[in-house]
Amino acid sequence: MLVSCDHRSSNGSMLLSALIVILLHITCIRSQQEPQEGELIFAHVLYRHGDRTPVDPYPNDPWKDPSHWTTGWGQLTNAGKHRHLELGRWLRNRYQGLLQTTYTNNEIYVRSTDVDRTLMSAESNLAGLYPPNGADVWDSAIQWQPIPVHTIPEPLDEVLSARKPCPAYDNALRKYKSSDEFQQYNKSLEPIFQYVSANSGRKIDSPTGAQFLYSCLHIETLNNFTLPEWTKKVYPEPLRSIGARAFAIKTNTPQLARLKTGPLVKEILQRFQDKASGKLKPDRKLWMYSAHDVTVANLLNTLQLFELHNPPFAACVLLELYRTGNSNAPYVSIYYKNTTAEPEPLYIPNCGQRCPLDQMSKVYQDIIPDNWQHECQVPFLSLTYVEADMRSSTGLIGIIFLTTVAILLVLLGLMAYRKRRSGYHNDKWYLRIDG
Incomplete structure (x- = not known):
């Protein structure tokens, strides 16, 4: 029994020594990193x-x-x-x-x-x-x-x-807001949007719009103004979380x-x-x-x-x-x-x-x-622009208009070029050949 006890004590000492070595190693690594x-x-x-x-x-x-x-x-x-x-x-x-x-x-x-x-x-x-x-x-x-x-x-x-204007940023933001993730989140907030729109008198249909309303109510609270009764259902929550x-x-x-x-x-x-x-x-x-x-x-x-x-x-x-x-x-x-x-x-x-x-x-x-x-x-x-705007009729009309204008300009340029090449002339026009 004494031998067995000494054996356990020896194992415990070894385990303690091993833990000390590990802790010192970790401390050394952290001191090198920080x-x-x-x-x-x-x-x-x-x-x-x-x-x-x-x-x-x-x-x-x-x-x-x-x-x-x-x-x-x-x-x-x-x-x-x-x-x-x-x-x-x-x-x-x-x-x-x-x-x-x-x-x-x-x-x-x-x-x-x-x-x-x-x-x-x-x-x-x-x-x-x-x-x-x-x-x-x-x-x-x-x-x-x-x-x-x-x-x-x-x-x-x-x-x-x-x-400062950054079209690529505006493009990327439109694309993000058209993503399934954002659309689903926005849709989940529709009952709140409808409630605050009806009571505030302003159409609110986005988290940013909700944040603006929260900010206004928060400022009025800080100034000890009594808020309307309807705000109790949405202020501070859930407007605070939506605004965040x-x-x-x-x-x-x-x-x-x-x-x-x-x-x-x-x-x-x-x-x-x-x-x-x-x-x-x-x-x-x-x-x-x-x-x-x-x-x-x-x-x-x-x-x-x-x-x-x-x-x-x-x-x-x-x-x-x-x-x-x-x-x-x-x-x-x-x-x-x-x-x-x-x-x-x-x-x-x-x-x-x-x-x-x-x-x-x-x-x-x-x-x-x-x-x-x-x-x-x-x-x-760009394809990114098309992907971001195809969902809206305004964006699609703009794309069609710009495409049409571009095609017309190309056609007019080709017509002018062919006339010069063909030697077309009348009383006012002639083909000039440089030697």
């Missing part, structure tokens, strides 16, 4: 604007009279200004080791979509990020200083507002993501590469984007980090570049600040929470366009 914590050297910050008024109240909205609101439709409210002032202060605390306390244009660049509420949000945010002190104080009665916010018209902006899913539609395939948000991801990664290699001029430390809920959702979904939800006011994505003191390559960490006090670290697919910069570029290479302008072009009468 770069050591390093020094923050650069950050991209993209956020949604602050609280606003409804963009377009529905026809039966009891609060649609402008007298109920302190500012115009789709405009930033005082609550929105204050929310971004607080976010700016939070960013000041987070990046106190990265940014100087006094403003310099060589340290930060701020870009906004060309919309009043995003421009005003950026200015409010900067008031919290750079309160004037020392040489920045220009009027003792004003605790604020002007800092430039850059923008370009939306029809010219393929990076941030992503509203609507945010994923615009980038729900690799092609849609590549054409809609690819230019933004490409710009971010290229700037990271330039910073890491010492080529970024000026050598800034923070690049800030002021945009919309759909911008936040599109970026997260394109990076495969989006969990279905409606991005709240001042939702903030932080993409941070770190440099380690050893031979490890620079790495990127991404955080999402939703409504929580601290941001949530996100796990980059096939890379981790600390993703080496070179590896990150490989992870997202399929959604980074080589030449966005060229990729946005649609070949004349």
Whole structure:
């Protein structure tokens, strides 16, 4: 019996030793995969604007009279200004080791979509990020200083507002919306669409339309307005869930993501590469984007980090570049600040929470366009275009019209060519022969 007991003890010791070796091996592998914590050297910050008024109240909205609101439709409210002032202060605390306390244009660049509420949000945010002190104080009665916010018209902006025309994207989106998957989902929502259409006075027949209604009701709730009795059947659910899913539609395939948000991801990664290699001029430390809920959702979904939800006011994505003191390559960490006090670290697919910069570029290479302008072009009468539009009579009529015009132009060209070749002439025309 004693021998048997010693044998079991020996086996237990061997098993324990084996487990220790395995755990050490796993720890070693993980330490090789995850770069050591390093020094923050650069950050991209993209956020949604602050609280606003409804963009377009529905026809039966009891609060649609402008007298109920302190500012115009789709405009930033005082609550929105204050929310971004607080976010700016939070960013000041987070990046106190990265940014100087006094403003310099060589340290930060701020870009906004060309919309009043995003421009005003950026200015409010900067008031919290750079309160004037020392040489920045220009009027003792004003605790604020002007800092430039850059923008370009939306029809010219393929990076941030992503509203620059891209026919290939429109084509791909039509194709996706005509897919069996989307059509079945849309059809399952018809009873809800019929109910909200009848009660709101506006035809709603898509997830995006439902999201617009949810946004309006949510804003009115935040402003302590009493909602109509009929909304209790659909607000907050199921409108909230439908709206959340609507945010994923615009980038729900690799092609849609590549054409809609690819230019933004490409710009971010290229700037990271330039910073890491010492080529970024000026050598800034923070690049800030002021945009919309759909911008936040599109970026997260394109990076495969989006969990279905409606991005709240001042939702903030932080993409941070770190440099380690050893031979490890620079790495990127991404955080999402939703409504929580601290941001949530996100796990980059096939890379981790600390993703080496070179590896990150490989992870997202399929959604980074080589030449966005060229990729946005649609070949004349391309098969994809035909597949997307054959389901609608308008699209079919357009295709037939364009085809007819093309055939007529070819025929006219052939007739003119044959006349020249035949030597046709009269009082006004003759065949010219060059020697």
